[in-house]
Amino acid sequence: MQNKERLLLFALAAVQFTNVMDFMIMMPLGPQLMRTFNINPAQFSLVVSAYTFSAGIFGFISAFFIDRFDRRKAIMAVYIGFVIGTLFCGISSSYTLLVLARIFTGMFGGMLGALVLSIIGDAIPLERRATAMGSVMAAFSVASVVGVPFGLYLATTFNWQMPFLLLAFLGLIVLFLVFKFVPEMKGHFDTSISKPNPLKFVVSIAGNRNQLMALGLMVFMMLSQFSYISMLSPYMVSNVGFTEHDLTYIYLLGGIATIFSSPIVGKMADKHGRAKIFTIFTVLMTGPTLYLTSIGVTPIGIVLAVTTFNFIFIGGRMIPGSTMITATVLPQNRGSFMSINSSIQQLASGLGAFVAGLIVYKNSNGELINYNIVGYMAVLASIISIVLANKIVAVDTKPVSTPESIKE
Numbered sequence: 001m002q003n004k005e006r007l008l009l010f011a012l013a014a015v016q017f018t019n020v021m022d023f024m025i026m027m028p029l030g031p032q033l034m035r036t037f038n039i040n041p042a043q044f045s046l047v048v049s050a051y052t053f054s055a056g057i058f059g060f061i062s063a064f065f066i067d068r069f070d071r072r073k074a075i076m077a078v079y080i081g082f083v084i085g086t087l088f089c090g091i092s093s094s095y096t097l098l099v100l101a102r103i104f105t106g107m108f109g110g111m112l113g114a115l116v117l118s119i120i121g122d123a124i125p126l127e128r129r130a131t132a133m134g135s136v137m138a139a140f141s142v143a144s145v146v147g148v149p150f151g152l153y154l155a156t157t158f159n160w161q162m163p164f165l166l167l168a169f170l171g172l173i174v175l176f177l178v179f180k181f182v183p184e185m186k187g188h189f190d191t192s193i194s195k196p197n198p199l200k201f202v203v204s205i206a207g208n209r210n211q212l213m214a215l216g217l218m219v220f221m222m223l224s225q226f227s228y229i230s231m232l233s234p235y236m237v238s239n240v241g242f243t244e245h246d247l248t249y250i251y252l253l254g255g256i257a258t259i260f261s262s263p264i265v266g267k268m269a270d271k272h273g274r275a276k277i278f279t280i281f282t283v284l285m286t287g288p289t290l291y292l293t294s295i296g297v298t299p300i301g302i303v304l305a306v307t308t309f310n311f312i313f314i315g316g317r318m319i320p321g322s323t324m325i326t327a328t329v330l331p332q333n334r335g336s337f338m339s340i341n342s343s344i345q346q347l348a349s350g351l352g353a354f355v356a357g358l359i360v361y362k363n364s365n366g367e368l369i370n371y372n373i374v375g376y377m378a379v380l381a382s383i384i385s386i387v388l389a390n391k392i393v394a395v396d397t398k399p400v401s402t403p404e405s406i407k408e
Contacts, residue, residue: 089102113345134319153248222352231371238368240303255311257309
């Protein structure tokens, strides 16, 4: 991998780090937010899903125009909006203002994920794409290892707003990295290739079985993890015996493990086949899912071992899954398709979190009830995702004329 390509991936990983951090920090803050604002599980799930529903709606809207812009200009403009939204979260003083701030942040957060995947798809050939995807998705791990524990420390030491304020400041540094290392990317403007207008392309997806299965794969991947992950932190505190401080170990250990596992999984997917690796890690993930959603008071060491493997398995299927999805569309329409995919991803995540909030309720002892039902639903969604992943066919194997500024 060439030096400038590595710098490009580093900048994209930094974008993903802040984007993931912004979303992830909300879930472990659940117990504190529920106590501070005196809200119930359903109201907390709305805080989580407000971001994802907003990201889904505006991600879909962006599909109609995102491919009209140079990727570099698009990601910079969207990232500025994301940083402003994160700042709004940090200065929110009530539950209502926080929900509104999450909606605003989601408007841009959903588009960010689509742009990152589009840039990787445009710049990296399919035979190396899962490896590149693994490098960028390691940002999820770094967010878990550094961001979430440090964010929780700030929240418990100062207040819940502090992590968002720090993240907004960090966003300014990342914006400079994007400006410095992401080159102009206009290969998708190739006029020698027939390109339908965005509206026709969006409509055409309904008649493209391969792309519908790719979108369906994203739906069931998200339903199978965010349905139970959104309520994991409150459940660990209310039912399993964790303190709010103990929650940091879940993300710390899981993140450390996936920093090492993500690049390895990417190389495995490129070498042994993306569908095969996806299937293996999805099957492995069902065990921790069922365990974590049904346990009572349990020694913290046992639970942390399971949650750590759970992180590895979730990342282990997201890397080949996302890589397969990028290959179901040609470069000239990749931005539009990945925006729709991001929209579907966010809506499915929000739906999973929202439904979990409706199913789970708190009894008179403060324990959360029916979490095991959410676990059964997650496993069913995982099984469906395996079927879809093994039916997807790659139609794009080469990068768009890789930008000259990436080449040595």
